[in-house]
Amino acid sequence: MFTNASNFVQGVDFAFAVILGISIFFLVTLTATMIYFVIKYNRNKKVKAVQIKEHTWVEVTWIVIPLILVLYMFYIGWEGFIPMRQAPKDAMHVKAIGKMWKWTFEYEGNKQADTLVLPIGKAVKIDLVSTDVLHGFSVPAFRIKEDVVPVKKNYTWFIPGELGDFDLFCTVYCGLNHSSMLATIRVVSEEDFQKWIAKVPVKKAEANNLAFQAVEKNGCLACHSMNGTKLVGPTFKGLYGSKSNVLTNGAARQVTVDDAYIEKSIYEPNADVANGYPQGVMKSYKGIVQQKDLKLIQEYLKSLK
Amino acid sequence: MSEKHNHVEEHRDDEASKLGMWLFIFTELLLFGGLFIVYSIFRHEYYQAFRESSLELSVTIGAINTIALLFSSMTVAMALTAMQKNDKKTALIMIGITLLMALVFLVNKYFEWGHKIEHGLYPGSALMPLLDRGHLLYFSLYFFMTGLHAFHIIVGMVLLFICLFKVKNGSIHPEKYALLENGALYWHLVDLIWIFLFPLMYLIS
Amino acid sequence: MANNVSHTTEYRTLGKVLLFLMLCTFLTITVTGIHLGPFSVTVALLIACAKAYTVMTYFMHLKYESLLLKLLVGFVFVLFVLIILITFIDYAFR
Amino acid sequence: MSSGTEKVEYVSYLDHQGKYKGILGWIFATDHKRIALLYMYSIAAFFFVGVILGLLMKIELAAPGQTIMKPQTYNGIFTVHGVIMIFMVVIPGLSAVFGNFFLPILIGAKDVSFPKLNRFSWWIFIVGSIMAVASQFLRSGPPDTGWTFYAPYSTTTGTSVILATSAAFVLGFSSILTGLNFIVTIHQLRAPGMKFFNMPLFPWALYATAWIQLLATPIVGITLVMLIAERLFGIGFFDPNLGGDPLLYQHLFWIYSHPAVYVMILPAMGVISEIIPTFTQRKIYGYKAIALSSLAIAGVGFLVWGHHMYTSGMSEQARWFFSLLTFVVAVPSAIKVFNWLATMYKGSIDLKPPFLYALSFIFLFIIGGTTGLLLGSVATNIQVHDTAFVVAHFHYIIFGGMGFAFFAAIHYWSPKIYGRMYDFKRANIAWGIIFVGFNMLYFPQFILGFQGMPRRYFDYLPQFQGGQLVSSIGGFILATGLFLMVRNLVLGARKGEIAPANPWNGSTLEWQIPSPPSLENFDEEPVIKQNPYDYE
Numbered sequence A: 001m002f003t004n005a006s007n008f009v010q011g012v013d014f015a016f017a018v019i020l021g022i023s024i025f026f027l028v029t030l031t032a033t034m035i036y037f038v039i040k041y042n043r044n045k046k047v048k049a050v051q052i053k054e055h056t057w058v059e060v061t062w063i064v065i066p067l068i069l070v071l072y073m074f075y076i077g078w079e080g081f082i083p084m085r086q087a088p089k090d091a092m093h094v095k096a097i098g099k100m101w102k103w104t105f106e107y108e109g110n111k112q113a114d115t116l117v118l119p120i121g122k123a124v125k126i127d128l129v130s131t132d133v134l135h136g137f138s139v140p141a142f143r144i145k146e147d148v149v150p151v152k153k154n155y156t157w158f159i160p161g162e163l164g165d166f167d168l169f170c171t172v173y174c175g176l177n178h179s180s181m182l183a184t185i186r187v188v189s190e191e192d193f194q195k196w197i198a199k200v201p202v203k204k205a206e207a208n209n210l211a212f213q214a215v216e217k218n219g220c221l222a223c224h225s226m227n228g229t230k231l232v233g234p235t236f237k238g239l240y241g242s243k244s245n246v247l248t249n250g251a252a253r254q255v256t257v258d259d260a261y262i263e264k265s266i267y268e269p270n271a272d273v274a275n276g277y278p279q280g281v282m283k284s285y286k287g288i289v290q291q292k293d294l295k296l297i298q299e300y301l302k303s304l305k
Numbered sequence B: 001m002s003e004k005h006n007h008v009e010e011h012r013d014d015e016a017s018k019l020g021m022w023l024f025i026f027t028e029l030l031l032f033g034g035l036f037i038v039y040s041i042f043r044h045e046y047y048q049a050f051r052e053s054s055l056e057l058s059v060t061i062g063a064i065n066t067i068a069l070l071f072s073s074m075t076v077a078m079a080l081t082a083m084q085k086n087d088k089k090t091a092l093i094m095i096g097i098t099l100l101m102a103l104v105f106l107v108n109k110y111f112e113w114g115h116k117i118e119h120g121l122y123p124g125s126a127l128m129p130l131l132d133r134g135h136l137l138y139f140s141l142y143f144f145m146t147g148l149h150a151f152h153i154i155v156g157m158v159l160l161f162i163c164l165f166k167v168k169n170g171s172i173h174p175e176k177y178a179l180l181e182n183g184a185l186y187w188h189l190v191d192l193i194w195i196f197l198f199p200l201m202y203l204i205s
Numbered sequence C: 001m002a003n004n005v006s007h008t009t010e011y012r013t014l015g016k017v018l019l020f021l022m023l024c025t026f027l028t029i030t031v032t033g034i035h036l037g038p039f040s041v042t043v044a045l046l047i048a049c050a051k052a053y054t055v056m057t058y059f060m061h062l063k064y065e066s067l068l069l070k071l072l073v074g075f076v077f078v079l080f081v082l083i084i085l086i087t088f089i090d091y092a093f094r
Numbered sequence D: 001m002s003s004g005t006e007k008v009e010y011v012s013y014l015d016h017q018g019k020y021k022g023i024l025g026w027i028f029a030t031d032h033k034r035i036a037l038l039y040m041y042s043i044a045a046f047f048f049v050g051v052i053l054g055l056l057m058k059i060e061l062a063a064p065g066q067t068i069m070k071p072q073t074y075n076g077i078f079t080v081h082g083v084i085m086i087f088m089v090v091i092p093g094l095s096a097v098f099g100n101f102f103l104p105i106l107i108g109a110k111d112v113s114f115p116k117l118n119r120f121s122w123w124i125f126i127v128g129s130i131m132a133v134a135s136q137f138l139r140s141g142p143p144d145t146g147w148t149f150y151a152p153y154s155t156t157t158g159t160s161v162i163l164a165t166s167a168a169f170v171l172g173f174s175s176i177l178t179g180l181n182f183i184v185t186i187h188q189l190r191a192p193g194m195k196f197f198n199m200p201l202f203p204w205a206l207y208a209t210a211w212i213q214l215l216a217t218p219i220v221g222i223t224l225v226m227l228i229a230e231r232l233f234g235i236g237f238f239d240p241n242l243g244g245d246p247l248l249y250q251h252l253f254w255i256y257s258h259p260a261v262y263v264m265i266l267p268a269m270g271v272i273s274e275i276i277p278t279f280t281q282r283k284i285y286g287y288k289a290i291a292l293s294s295l296a297i298a299g300v301g302f303l304v305w306g307h308h309m310y311t312s313g314m315s316e317q318a319r320w321f322f323s324l325l326t327f328v329v330a331v332p333s334a335i336k337v338f339n340w341l342a343t344m345y346k347g348s349i350d351l352k353p354p355f356l357y358a359l360s361f362i363f364l365f366i367i368g369g370t371t372g373l374l375l376g377s378v379a380t381n382i383q384v385h386d387t388a389f390v391v392a393h394f395h396y397i398i399f400g401g402m403g404f405a406f407f408a409a410i411h412y413w414s415p416k417i418y419g420r421m422y423d424f425k426r427a428n429i430a431w432g433i434i435f436v437g438f439n440m441l442y443f444p445q446f447i448l449g450f451q452g453m454p455r456r457y458f459d460y461l462p463q464f465q466g467g468q469l470v471s472s473i474g475g476f477i478l479a480t481g482l483f484l485m486v487r488n489l490v491l492g493a494r495k496g497e498i499a500p501a502n503p504w505n506g507s508t509l510e511w512q513i514p515s516p517p518s519l520e521n522f523d524e525e526p527v528i529k530q531n532p533y534d535y536e
């Protein structure tokens, strides 16, 4: 508690300490009273129960006091939170792109990296972008967390206050490898940051290739590699024209990967399930991959011999 | 309550089943309530598109259906009055008219839907995903809400048919008409929902 | 005997109610025809509420039911309106 | 029973032979007591399945990396664990079992208002449950969305989400019908002289619960139907890629599911309010405050759903509003706790197993509830949302709250239900093991969550290893304790000593009739004149 990893730690931890303190106070007093009563008024001591009249003032007291306490808790919670939605105008912008199950960070000038490197003491505003389903951008050490919602814009911001590496978790359940959707945030000095960012290459040349973009944009590469490695799904390398062993309604058969098969794989991935891969992991892209993109994807796969 | 307790059991059952019916109506209202929430949110977000889309619906058909339902609501209430007055014949006629009106509604709806479907506007069609988002949502909601409503009409008709037979064979009689009363209550619910659906779907252009 | 369980509404009353409802329907169609901008929904909903109120009071005999039931019906509607309003606290300010 | 003879022959409901005999006599029973037992046995069976899934998760999490299953399996398991526990165990739990059995008796009635509807509720409960369990075995694989079915993941994953959501829909329907039945019963069938404020507190709690069931469930029902339609036709209500709004799904889901947590806890509070007066031999302190706070919780509970969505990108105004109301709704719970303690003051306390469970309920409920406050405050929620902290919160409050109340209730009422007594010593030992195991299982998760361990994680970073291991061991201690408890109860019910009609010297109506009760509960209709907890 009370580290200085980001500018929010103080507010959040203060609220935490106060609420926890009040909670523990009540837990301890009430439990102690309970145990005391059990011993004091135990039936083994042959005490007879005394019927006690209710007093309105007692009841009012224990309505009013908790009410005041909770309103106070609400207040400090709100105070700790409100700065999180007031990003300074001059903050540095970084786009955090979440897609199943990988984080990518895009700096100004089209530079992409897998680790979020940030200069210390400088406000940074993270624009949260998702290309498929919900993800969660959570850095416990910084006390920040915000959902990454597709299409909708969302953001979070902070000022890193300590050098070092911090864990970034995806907190909103997003499917198979949700638990490995991690990344590192590295806070470095301003100089080191400048050195580092200078070395980050501008997005690959392939970025200009429309066909590649179609594959990239739809997030296929999270599961399918282009270099022959087996990720979640079969690799795209050499896929086109090859023979694929699939299960159709539980029956094994062999198909040739052609345009029609690719189309079917995209729109009804569960109709033919490639052998050795889990069913149901690849979702249907019906309504998402439009006809135009489909053509491009087919073309691109063809080119990946 | 307590004082009535030792009277004939049946009275209390009637009251209970009426209360039960009202509670069920609450449930149904909130079932549609969920859809109304969705509707109002999307209307808020896609105001223009909703207005444009609703132009595609025919106010005339909607109005005819409204009138049919209002009229049937009255007749079913009259059927109950007739039953209470021990006028079996009127009661039968009134239920009959109610059912007829329900049929008019459904036939109308059939043509209305059919028209849309002909134009390729239905959930799951090839055309739908090509619409822009506001229109897509409007028509999805249109089919969903009127579809669910039509389903309630059918359930209501079945209920009233049962009432019709029971009135005819005398098992619903002036001393015992809870079923008819509940059937009528259900039918009014169907009307209530349409009262809100009509302006929200047809009259926002 | 059985009549003290439920009230009997006269045919004439029911007829009048229908007339009123038809009138409302007519009104709501014409009113939305004129351009009232954002108010047209409000008006349409107000008229719809009036209709719903009438249907419940007369057709559904709510007028003659116990106070308890009336309160419950009111409560359900208030609850629903609250839920919609609260949802809009999110959407209106986003 | 209306034979003219002076002495009515007493046949317990367990032995009574109706139109059907044997097992059919149960499945087609309309007697509320038999239906209650049907619910109890079926819920126990599903609970067992849920528990096994829970323990499997704990084994998997005992060490980082893959331990005994693949990630896809893990995802399916926590989803089905959540669905079973929430929709099939805790939501029907207390109200369908003890509510069905004791509501009519406590208000002096022969049965609920609609006995056939009651039976029908159980049937569809079974249908829904079978659907939920079957979704686990379909070829497309168990649903892997979490019990919250968040869109758009749930609208696009290839697993059998449709079956699971349909199951939840059907179960919701059963829940609605039970609620409806109870409300009508309470309004119509109270014994002569029993005003609302003469009603015992368990029926009060059930009344508040029933309203939530009736009004909140349809909303989730329609939401799940929309989800299914979205999957089938790609309609696009919730999937942003089709123009929908995933936050809208969350709103609709929590509009139901937050009130639903009070469906779980209110009857539990009702049970505790019954047990405390009996074992202290005191009139309950603040009867009216307890009764009305149930209604307050139910009412305000409808309006706080957004506290599950603080990080979702809601408007700031909405976060403000929901946080404020979340804190307000905690106050009526606090009132209840204070009143229970005040009832113990100067009582004559008898530390029998039901009371032991009731006391541990209070302890665990305070922990669960106050950590709820930490979640309800926006700033601290940001820190612990969607982490193991939330998991610990709701297990404390659901299992520690509703679960312990269930155990308290079964220890309290099983002599009435079966007419036989269980062994106290064994019950106490089992309690001790359960209590220790429970805290060992869930307490470390608070710490893990605070340190940032997210929930629904198949795998975790090495710094979380210690806590996870302790937690896993606790799970097995708890399992041992629960096994001993169930064994003791079963033995008691079958072979225990014959129990007297009123073993605890209780004052409410169920203790004034023989154990087990006869088919019609009361030989002659009771007339009520005073408060149910009069020990003068």
Ligand code: HEA
Pocket (backbone or CB within 6 Å): A026, A027, A030, A066, A069, A070, D148, D261, D262, D264, D265, D307, D308, D326, D327, D329, D330, D331, D333, D334, D335, D337, D365, D366, D368, D369, D370, D371, D372, D373, D375, D376, D377, D381, D384, D385, D386, D390, D393, D394, D397, D398, D401, D402
């Ligand atoms: C039985 C079920 C139950 C109950 C009763 C509660 C009760 C409460 N819950 Fe909990 N909750 C759940 C079940 C339950 N919850 C579940 C299942 C989830 C997770 C869902 C999911 O995402 O899967 C959840 C999640 C959850 C969240 C969202 C967490 C997140 O995902 O970020 C929040 C946030 O506000 C919250 C708050 C509360 C509060 C304030 C109460 C209050 O009602 C508690 C009130 C009780 C007390 C306060 C204790 C008694 C009082 C005293 C001892 C006196 C001292 C107190 C004062 C001075 C006030 N709960």
Ligand code: HEA
Pocket (backbone or CB within 6 Å): D044, D045, D047, D048, D050, D051, D052, D054, D055, D057, D058, D061, D078, D079, D081, D082, D083, D085, D086, D089, D090, D145, D146, D147, D148, D391, D395, D398, D399, D403, D454, D455, D456, D457, D458, D475, D478, D479, D480, D482, D483, D486
């Ligand atoms: C009533 C509700 C309830 C109950 C009782 C439990 C019980 C248990 N739960 Fe819980 N759990 C949930 C409701 C519940 N759970 C919910 C809603 C979720 C969220 C799902 C989601 O994220 O979507 C969840 C999630 C959840 C997770 C988090 C998954 C994740 O986020 O990665 C874990 C992890 O360990 C867990 C563990 C357990 C364990 C070990 C038990 C143990 O089972 C408790 C120990 C009990 C026993 C061991 C009993 C043994 C008894 C016998 C053997 C005798 C037989 C008994 C009878 C016949 C009556 N549960």
Ligand code: CUA
Pocket (backbone or CB within 6 Å): A098, A099, A100, A101, A134, A135, A136, A170, A171, A172, A173, A174, A175, A178, A179, A181
């Ligand atoms: Cu991405 Cu979880």
Ligand SMILES: [Cu+2]
Pocket (backbone or CB within 6 Å): D257, D258, D261, D305, D307, D308
């Ligand atoms: Cu909640």
